[in-house]
Amino acid sequence: MGKKIVVVHGGPRKKGNTRAITKITVDSARKHGAKVDEIDAINLTFKAPGCIACFKCQESEEYKCIIDDEVAAKVATLPSYDVIVLSAPIYWWSYPAQLKIFIDRIFSLIKLKGDDHISALSGKTMALIATGGGELENNLNLLEAQWRNPADMMGCKFLSSLYPDVLPEEGFLTKNPDAVQKAKEFGRLLAME
Numbered sequence: 001m002g003k004k005i006v007v008v009h010g011g012p013r014k015k016g017n018t019r020a021i022t023k024i025t026v027d028s029a030r031k032h033g034a035k036v037d038e039i040d041a042i043n044l045t046f047k048a049p050g051c052i053a054c055f056k057c058q059e060s061e062e063y064k065c066i067i068d069d070e071v072a073a074k075v076a077t078l079p080s081y082d083v084i085v086l087s088a089p090i091y092w093w094s095y096p097a098q099l100k101i102f103i104d105r106i107f108s109l110i111k112l113k114g115d116d117h118i119s120a121l122s123g124k125t126m127a128l129i130a131t132g133g134g135e136l137e138n139n140l141n142l143l144e145a146q147w148r149n150p151a152d153m154m155g156c157k158f159l160s161s162l163y164p165d166v167l168p169e170e171g172f173l174t175k176n177p178d179a180v181q182k183a184k185e186f187g188r189l190l191a192m193e
Helices: 018-031 071-074 096-107 136-153 177-192
Strands: 004-009 036-040 083-091 111-113 114-119 127-130 158-161
Touching: 004 018, 018 036, 018 083, 018 127, 018 158, 018 177, 071 096, 096 111, 096 177, 127 136, 127 177, 136 158, 158 177
Parallel strands: 004 036, 004 083, 083 127, 127 158
Antiparallel strands: 111 114
């Protein structure tokens, strides 16, 4: 049986380079036997823009945000996957705001027990597909750290596929044979996790 992968899209541009290169990765993962679901974080409805620090999720035995909205419902599905992939362009040294709403709610999948962190995602693989108009240093590596650090804290393996120096024109990455091959290989790697 293949790996269960979920890709959380955070790129607001439906025909942007991030979504285009992610599609190649997803197609490759499926070709290599993975079952891949996709969540478009950009279109999820929410009652609160992110975590409101109520800590109600910490008072419950469930790994679930207490805010009853579509974001919380989708975040609650993450523990059912083997691999959780964020797909995002870098916006002002971070994730697009629409994706950050989703990321902040992942706090509900962790229980703080003194100095210990118990997570419903422990043992999973967290991955990042990211594009940026600048270089890796002080740019995409910052975005990568924002997903790698929580992955480490939760006891998850981490993988990334970063695409620096991407021009904003539609199809820029998909016209680059090296980028396409890198995306295909990353899809194969995710399927084998």
